[in-house]
Amino acid sequence: MLACNELVDDLAAEEEQFLQLELDTCFPDLKIEEAVRFGCRPDFAARLKSLLDRYRDYAPLKVHLKDGDKPVRCKARRYSLPQREFMEKHVRDLENTWFVYRNPTSRWASTPLRVRKPHTENEFRMTVDLRPVNAQTEQIAWPMPMLEVVVDHLAGSSWFFSWISSKVIGNLP
Incomplete structure (x- = not known):
């Protein structure tokens, strides 16, 4: 495997246009080093x-902060005992499955929100209030996929698959 800073002599014509982008982003090598500098544990980094x-x-998606904006750190909130127990178990499950890791040196902290599941007493769904973070990011013009195009693409298929993990939604970058 080549390092980010090594140039390749035998690039195809269609690859040459992406060389500078790849060198600029050095994805993922420099991003892993950056994560470790900001507190990512070595085992999680591996x-x-x-x-x-x-x-x-x-290609990685780059999200840029608006000029002059600083990391968001929301204040701690009070939660009922069932809500605290739910959040502790939910975060522990996410850590055990490697979807998240604890980073005590993080400069960012968004508010966790629990939404009660319909027709239940103490069952919740975890969400995160990202509005303060989103307010500080530059908007990205990105067209929504057209349903007709997606359906046309699936026409004639024999198998369809959809995977949504209740533990992952809202926890991916």
């Missing part, structure tokens, strides 16, 4: 590198 290497051919 798993993250393995995951990112698998999807190395996909």
Whole structure:
């Protein structure tokens, strides 16, 4: 495997246009180093590198902060005992499955929100209030997929698959 800063002599014409982008982003090598500098544990960094290497051919999405904006740190809030127990278990499950890791040096902290599941007493769904963070990011013009195009693409298929993990929604970058 080549390092980010190594140039390749035998690039195809269609690859040359992406060389500078790849060198600029150095994805994922420099991003892993950056994560470790900001407090990512080495064992989590190794798993993250393995995951990112698998999807190395996909272009990363860059999100930029508006000029002068600073990291958001929301205040701690009071929660009922069932809500606290739910959040502790939910976060522990996410840590055990490597979807998240604790970073005590993080400069960012968004408010966790629990939404009671319909027709239940003490069952919740975890969400995060990202409005303060989103208010500080530059908007990205990105068209919504057209349903007709998606359906046309699936026409003639025999198998369809949809995977949504209740633990992952809202926890991916």
